[in-house]
């Protein structure tokens with residue numbers, strides 16, 4: 001299973017610093033949505049230039065004009081982009097068309113889908129995305145009683161390639177791997193750590209065990 005770090009910081013210098021601290025332990029460097037909104041699409045080019053050996057993931061969370069937005073990120077150097085799993089199928093198809101044009105990958109982000117999630121995961125998988133991100137966002141995670149377990153259960157049931165995002169930590173990443181995820185996404189568990197490099201190394205150990 002690959003490990004993806006979400007660089008959920010708000011400016012490019014902080015993102016470059018964090019990427020330098022963790023890159024040797026991760027497979028995918030994700031520019032979080034707030035970073036792209038704050039620093040712009042040029043931040044994708046800067047991270048790719050600093051880490052050409054890593055996959056760069058632009059978490060655009062595109063909701064419309066899929067081909068146009070995905071194309072912007074691919075043109076800037078992204079290897080993967082996200083499109084929302086809830087949006088019009090043609091938006092997802094458009095992003096996939098851009099992926100084919102650039103030889104890059106599109107990921108459908110299922111944030112906000114709870115009821116009927118397995119059925120929608122199977123539908124979007126048929127639209128040509130590389131994998132589906134089963135995701136509980138930061139707001140959902142903040143609610144009392146949140147557990148990552150339902151994400152894992154839906155991943156097992158869906159029967160298509162999936163990643164998991166939603167507060168992945170050292171004590172849950174083993175279960176993410178056992179559920180069959182192709183990628184585990186970790187943001188807070190890395191960027192909130194006193195030593196982000198050590199935190200990423202520990203997660204990577206559990207991701208590949």
Ligand SMILES: O=C(CO)[C@H](O)[C@H](O)COP(=O)(O)O
Nearest residue numbers: 006137166167168186187188
């Ligand atoms: O996309 C995101 C929020 O929308 C985050 O980047 C993703 O949830 C990973 O961060 P964390 O591990 O802190 O949940």
